[in-house]
Amino acid sequence: MSWPLVKLGDVAPAKASKHTFSETGNVWALNLDQVESGTGEVLQKVVAPKAEVGSSTHGFDDRHVLYSKLRPYLNKVVLPNETGVATTELVPMLPDAERLDRKYLAYYLRSKSFVSWVSAQVAGAKMPRVSMKVFWDHEIPLPPLAEQKRIATILDKADAIRRKRQQTIQLADEFLRAVFLDMFGDPVTNPKGWDETVLQDVANIRSGVTKGKKIDPSTAVTLPYMRVANVQDGYISLDDIQEITVSPSDAEKCKLMAGDILLTEGGDPDKLGRGHVWNDEIKSCIHQNHIFSVRIKDQGIIRPEFLSAQIASQRGKRYFLRVGKQTTGIATINKTALTGFEPLVPPVELQDRYIKISKTVSYLKEKAHVENDDLFSSLSQKAFNGES
Numbered sequence: 001m002s003w004p005l006v007k008l009g010d011v012a013p014a015k016a017s018k019h020t021f022s023e024t025g026n027v028w029a030l031n032l033d034q035v036e037s038g039t040g041e042v043l044q045k046v047v048a049p050k051a052e053v054g055s056s057t058h059g060f061d062d063r064h065v066l067y068s069k070l071r072p073y074l075n076k077v078v079l080p081n082e083t084g085v086a087t088t089e090l091v092p093m094l095p096d097a098e099r100l101d102r103k104y105l106a107y108y109l110r111s112k113s114f115v116s117w118v119s120a121q122v123a124g125a126k127m128p129r130v131s132m133k134v135f136w137d138h139e140i141p142l143p144p145l146a147e148q149k150r151i152a153t154i155l156d157k158a159d160a161i162r163r164k165r166q167q168t169i170q171l172a173d174e175f176l177r178a179v180f181l182d183m184f185g186d187p188v189t190n191p192k193g194w195d196e197t198v199l200q201d202v203a204n205i206r207s208g209v210t211k212g213k214k215i216d217p218s219t220a221v222t223l224p225y226m227r228v229a230n231v232q233d234g235y236i237s238l239d240d241i242q243e244i245t246v247s248p249s250d251a252e253k254c255k256l257m258a259g260d261i262l263l264t265e266g267g268d269p270d271k272l273g274r275g276h277v278w279n280d281e282i283k284s285c286i287h288q289n290h291i292f293s294v295r296i297k298d299q300g301i302i303r304p305e306f307l308s309a310q311i312a313s314q315r316g317k318r319y320f321l322r323v324g325k326q327t328t329g330i331a332t333i334n335k336t337a338l339t340g341f342e343p344l345v346p347p348v349e350l351q352d353r354y355i356k357i358s359k360t361v362s363y364l365k366e367k368a369h370v371e372n373d374d375l376f377s378s379l380s381q382k383a384f385n386g387e388s
Helices: 100-110 112-119 132-139 145-182 248-253 304-310 314-324 335-339 348-384
Strands: 005-007 026-030 045-051 056-059 066-069 083-089 090-093 140-141 204-207 221-225 242-246 259-265 275-276 289-294 324-325 331-332
Touching: 045 100, 056 090, 056 304, 083 090, 100 112, 100 140, 100 348, 112 348, 132 242, 140 348, 204 335, 221 248, 242 248, 275 304, 289 335, 304 314, 304 335, 304 348
Parallel strands: 026 083
Antiparallel strands: 005 140, 026 045, 056 083, 066 090, 204 289, 221 242, 259 275, 259 289, 324 331
């Protein structure tokens, strides 16, 4: 069964609440860095005096769905449970309670198909935001209200299963961190005295292709490319591969090779520099400009998998937080900052021992990720297509 389609702007327009807060009283102040990608969970509820919150905010309450228009691929959709004020990067969508269930709306906005679509509707190279006119014109399937609530209940149960599986993945991460500490010591303090180097001395670092560049159509080539949504923390997501048309020179410059480490330039502060090693999963693949490619000059000195593990460790995270820039809850790093990172260089035999263990754990994690995502995505797709 297919449901009627209605424009988002007609059933859930932006409408901030009109609560009056005392300037001397406290208020919940929500910023983007406090919101978890994908789930919309509030990681930290900050309560501050209203006078300190600033003017670039708007009010919300428990009727709203807060949607992040900045970097929509980060998939930040919040269902607030009380009154507060939020950064203007979070759009206060107010669903028509007689036509649209807010949980149903939140699940739709978080769905893989919508995130994929909206990620292509952005403007701005440094701070990509959704084109709100296109956003409000987007049509959402609208079953009867009772059916929406039934769908939301089904997805609530699927989400609970997904979260339990996620705990297993987190345990695997903790095990791998423990192995690293045992073999190499604390990567921040380097108590075992391993040699250190500067990243620019052992690797070449490249930015990717910029979307929207003018090109000669007679010589242009169309290729698959890695977007920020594909580069996750510890794995490459290949379930939604898009193509881009580029010049031959950009195609050659941005072509990925096995062993390249892909790193995002921005995101949540705690996930800054997230990434993984590319293993040539897709032939003739390139990458966009919001992703760095790190290509090691001599893998006989440092292995890509070991360097990637260090970048993801506290050594990398602390360095990137120190040199990165933070605006509206989003942190970014540039090429210059990345080149200055100083990895440890223990003997390659020891690196290889760690990599062997890491690959076993990564296989189990990837299998769990796929099963987790497949279950929830399948249920979401069926629900919004009227097949549940």
